[in-house]
Amino acid sequence: MNLSLYQDKGTWLHNLDPRTKLIGVAIVFIICLCFNSPIYMAIIAFSVFAIALSARAQKALWTLRYILLLLIVFSVILWPFFTTGKTLIWSWGFLRLTKESLFYGIAMGMRLSTFVIAGLILLSTTKNEDITNGLIKMGMPYPLAFAFSTALRLVPTFVGAGATIVQAQVSRGLDLESKNILSRFGKFIPLAVPMFITAIRYTNRLSMALESRGFSPESQRTLYYEPVMKIKDWLILSFMLILLIICLYMRIFLNLGVVMPGRL
Amino acid sequence: MGVPISIKSLSFSYGNSKEPAIKDINGEISEGELVVIMGHGGAGKSTLCYAMNGIVPRFYKGNYKGNISIGGKNATGFSIKEMAGAVGLVFQDFEAQLFSTNVELEMAFGLENLCLPRDEISGRIDKYIDFLGLGGKRLSDTSTLSGGQKQRLAIGSVIAMEPSVVVMDEPTSDLDPLGRVDILSLAGLLRDRKRTIIMVDYDPDTAIGADQLWLMKDSEIIGQGRPEKYLSDEKLLLSCGVMPPQTLSLFNRMGWEGKPLTVEAAIDLIEKNNLVKRHSLMRDAKNHTGNNNFFIKVRGVCFRYPGVDSDVLKDINFGVKRGEFIAILGQNGSGKTTIAKHLNRLLRPTSGEVIIDGKPTTRYKHNELARLVGYVFQNPDHQIFASTVQEEVGFGLKILGEDPKTIKRNVEEALAVTGLEGYEHRSPFVLTKGERQRVAVASVLAVRPEVIILDEPTTGLDYQHQKESLEMLKDLNKKGHTIIIITHSMWIAERYAHRCIVMKDGKILDDGVTRQVFADENRLSEASLVPSPIVRLSNWLGTDAMTVEDLAEELKLQ
Amino acid sequence: MRYALEMWKNTRMIVLVAVSAAIYAAALIAFKTAIPLIPGVTEVRVAGIFLMTFGILFGPAGAWGLAIGNLIGDIFGGTLGPASLAGFFGNFLLGYLPYTMWLNFFPFSERDYQWNVKGIKSWSAYISITVISSCSCAVLIGLMVDAIGIVPYEVVSRIIAVNNIIGNLIGVVLLIAVYDVTKNQLGLVWTDIMGIKPDSMSFRGILGSWLVATGAMAGIFAGFIPGLSVNLVSWSSLIFIIAGSLIL
Structure with missing residues (x-):
């Protein structure tokens, strides 16, 4: 079963060091947090979208189209009720809609979409093991990285086991097709218990096999695949850093790109 | 050193x-x-x-x-x-x-x-x-x-x-x-x-x-x-x-001299000591499809998983009569489990249809089908969840809405058949793998489905336990249940199945009376299957027998 | 906090982190697309039934497992972003508080590190910790996603709290079903794996539990008291929760 969002396309982003991409995405996240004006957010959102297209991530994006759409709708509807501004547009009873809060809602919708798109660029251009390797090289302790990568590897196995368990119980007569959410919760037990037991029976076998292969959490080990930072990685990272500094300067010292002061 | x-x-x-x-x-x-x-x-x-x-x-x-x-x-x-x-x-x-x-x-x-x-x-x-x-x-x-x-x-x-x-x-x-x-x-x-x-x-x-x-x-x-x-x-x-080793058992039973451990050694000994005459195996011309009174009919079934380009099953056709004992053989990935799962609608054909008792499976209600066709999955841990064996075995009946009296009676009977009397109040999780497998069988049995499908029911069991499980299935078959097993174990198919379906690459390679299927060693080898030693010896001798006991008897009669 | 770090020296605990993370993530993914409540943030969490069970049985491995599992849910679901960081810590708390508060949340706490289905102490500990851990997680995630502009605190914190409480209350059936086999058959209760006896109730533990509990309750219910600044109360709540967790 293939759940991974990775797309084997070989674009310029695929060839970057995973560290560059991890840090790059983090910088994009922070830049998004610098501004809450719709215009500024729009510029950021479209730049990130353009990068996504150059990474040929459109297929992965397409699968998330509903989430993206809902994010925008939710933000635009919700935020105006929970933030206040000066310029009143409309009011009804205690409900007030102001220009600032509406703009803020629109900006937040775009910010959230940008988060998702940026995350997707990372995931569709970087294999899971490269993400782990990048994290190790950035100082993540090996046992943690191992747990992370093993969990990533086990998820499809367990989703597959889950599907078999569903089939096993359905063939005994369990009816999972009712749409009632509460009764679904109840029917989850005949599924959750075998899932839990099957999975943790794995634990002892996996640990034994692991120790038999010389794994010990505290000692040093070689990293067979060593990611190497190339010149273009350094160039891109420097560019991103400069961009970040400019954005921080604009927000903190010039107070640009703000419709809702006091909020990120 | x-x-x-x-x-x-x-x-x-x-x-x-x-x-x-x-x-x-x-x-x-x-x-x-x-x-x-x-x-x-x-x-x-x-x-x-x-x-x-x-x-x-x-x-x-x-x-x-x-x-x-x-x-x-x-x-x-x-x-x-x-x-x-x-x-x-x-x-x-x-x-x-x-x-x-x-x-x-x-x-x-x-x-x-x-x-x-x-x-x-x-x-x-x-x-x-x-x-x-x-x-x-x-x-x-x-x-x-x-x-x-x-x-x-x-x-x-x-x-x-x-x-x-x-x-x-x-x-x-x-x-x-x-x-x-x-x-x-x-x-x-x-x-x-x-x-x-x-x-x-x-x-x-x-x-x-x-x-x-x-x-x-x-x-x-x-x-x-x-x-x-x-x-x-x-x-x-x-x-x-x-x-x-089967050849050795045969020699012991026949009182022949020598202790051959392989078919080749046995043949050498038989030829050298001129122990018995070879016949040419009578190819049984009886066609098992002669009578068309099928309980389950699989017609032109093709299947592919959504989003995958190739078919897992390619135009499968066969029928199952009431009271048959069928073994489905083949390598992993040949489509055995996939076709079996069509028989109780766990999977629905991409094209073609499966008809049970005159009605396509798609037109059955969910609980009707559960009563007609029971399916025992390969790994019992994929279904066991209850805190006692009794509860586990009665689960199917309970969700099908049976009254407590019927549940109690059927559970008792299922436990008796599977040799699990006295286990009622034990936790199924602490049982051995073989016992858990029997709990899984019992829980399907309790619903009394006409047809019982078992996916590799003997994986991980030793010879003794494999034999016990199969004897139990044989008894059920005698009581009128139709049994379909998926297995990798040749001796089990030879000894217990009336009929074998051999699959390869999503197609049926051979389908017939077990003796006939196993007589054609070349055909079997296309599916990378090899009969067990006793059947290879029986093929060589031209005898009908498929077990050590039968072969010994047949040879003594000659 | 000690065992949450020491466990990384134990192979079986590390594997248990991976296994519980994978179960949690698999359950999250299987139901993510089905019933989203606020897309990209929270959904009807059927996976919530695993929370207390992981926390109580696997202790620190359960806590890390939930944290990593949630992150993996975001990775496979395509919703990796700054909120994933909030999710990481919030879900960590969902596994961390059950095992640290089990003996310390006086007067609700259990006397021994065990689950006894017939013992009133086990039930009072389970239910009270369910409420506290669910609310703590809700306050932490709610504040962080509010701050970065994803969803308003008042909306998301209550959804998360209610969601986790429901999941955990149903999840008690799971714990009842698997406790015995996990402990006696598979030997996978964290105290046995690490070969330790958890510290019995201490002043420090009680203090930590109550700091967390106060923060969690205040953070969720402050909005119902008119005249209070939700912002101020919720941020102070978070400080209580973090401080309490650190000394637990």
Whole structure:
């Protein structure tokens, strides 16, 4: 079963060091947090979208189209009720809609979409093991990285086991097709218990096999695949850093790109 | 050459258990030897393997007495890393031994743990990858490999660490027949390279030509030495839950001289001593499809998973009559399970239809189908969830809305049939694998479906338990249930099934009366299947029999 | 906090982190697309039934497992972003508080580190910790996603709290079903794996539990008291929760 969002396309982003991409995405996240004006957010959102297209991530994006759409709708509807501004547009009873809060809602919708798109660029251009390797090289302790990568590897196995368990119980007569959410919760037990037991029976076998292969959490080990930072990685990272500094300067010292002061 | 392994009065019991898992084990293994360990389920074979690489008592704590020395050094004195370099251990469950995303990384994993420099790691991979037959797969994702290839990789990544001894604990039990051939041939290559190998296996064939055979029963070794000596002792093997070589059993029954362990040896003896005349096998012209009164009809079924380009099933047609006992044979990936799951609508055909009792499965209500066709999944752990056996077995009836009285009656009956009386209030989780398998069967049985499908019901059971399960199915069949089993075990199909369906690459390769299907060894070999020795001998003799007992009788009548 | 770090020296605990993370993530993914409540933030969490069970049985491995599992759910679901960081810590708390508060949340706490289905102490500990851990997680995630502009605190914190409480209350059936086999058959209760006896009730533990409990309750219910600044109360709540967790 293939759940991974990775797309084997070989674009310029695929060839970057995973560290560059991890840090790059983090910088994009922070830049998004610098501004809450719709215009500024729009510029950021479209730049990130353009990068996504150059990474040929459109297929992965397409699968998330509903989430993206809902994010925008939710933000635009919700935020105006929970933030206040000066310029009143409309009011009804205690409900007030102001220009600032509406703009803020629109900006937040775009910010959230940008988060998702940026995350997707990372995931569709970087294999899971490269993400782990990048994290190790950035100082993540090996046992943690191992747990992370093993969990990533086990998820499809367990989703597959889950599907078999569903089939096993359905063939005994369990009816999972009712749409009632509460009764679904109840029917989850005949599924959750075998899932839990099957999975943790794995634990002892996996640990034994692991120790038999010389794994010990505290000692040093070689990293067979060593990611190497190339010149273009350094160039891109420097560019991103400069961009970040400019954005921080604009927000903190010039107070640009703000419709809702006091909020990120 | 030194002594790689020497075991002296070794006993071990797990944790707070008083029952020893192994008791007073002694043994000497010299360099380059192949030692085969056989015994019934729970005899202590795995524990002995674990003790050899120090998992017992380091990982599994407990009461440890006696000692094992490896290359003159006490096993308990090794550190984890030293031990990994001295004794490599390969487990039955190949999925749980792979940690990486591609073949090369998997082979590197142990070496990374040993802190070898990067170029030495790649040197080791180069050195062993072709030997494993995985040369063309160096960068392949491990999840795309077949079971046999995965197990090869697991063995390979242990060998890459260059241990002086390789211990394999039932390395082929989870594999299909092709995968088993794959692993046994690799073991043969290792042997040619003078590696010391210790292997737990269930088939006496493996022990032929080994240097030592250790037979285990109830935590102890009850036979230890040259394999020929013990393989010809039918009673001893049976008492250890091991199926004796069939040719040997036949010779014993016939009172013929000689102790042939293989078909070839048996044929030699028969020809040399002129023991019996060959006939040409009468091809039975009876067509099993003569009577068209099918209970289940599978018509032109094709199936593909959504989003996949190729068909898993290609135009499948067959019928099942009431009261038949059918075995579906074939390698993994040939479509056996996929077609079986169509029979109770767990999967719906992409095209074609499945008709049960005159009505397409798609037109049945969910609970009607559950009463018609019961399905026992391969791994009982995929369905067991209740806190008592009684509750577990009664679950199907309960959700189908039966009244408590009926539930009680049916559960009692199902437990009686499966030999689980007295287990009503026990927790199903603490039972052995074989018992859990029977709980799964009972829980399907309790609903009293007309047809019962069992997916590899004997995986992981020893000969004795396999036989018991099958005898139970035979009784059910006599009571009128239609039985369909998916199996890799040839002797089971030969002995119990009326009819066999052989599958290959999503198509039916052969479908007919069991004797006919097994008479055509060439056809079977297209699906990489080989009949068991007694049937091969029977084919050669031109007799009808498919079991040792029947063949002996038939020959005596001649 | 000690065992949450020490466990990384134990192979079986590390594997248990991976296994519980994978179960949690698999359950999250299987139901993510089905019933989203606020897309990209929270959904009907059927996976919630695993929370207390992982926390009580696997202790620190359960806590890390939930944290990593949630992150993996985001990775496979395509919703990796700054909120994933909030999710990481919030879910960590869902596994961390059950095992640290089990003996310390006086007067609700259990006397021994065990689950006894017939013992009133086990039930009072289970239910009270369910409420506290669910609310703590809700306050932490709610504040962080509010701050970065994803969803308003008042909305998301209550959804998360209610969601987790429901999941945990149903999840008690799971714990009842698997406790015995996990402990006695598989030997996978964290105290047995690590070979330790958890510290019995201490002043420090009680203080930590009550700091967390106060923060959690205040953070969720402050909005119902008119005249209080939700912002101020919720941020102070978070400080209580973090401080309490650190000394537990």
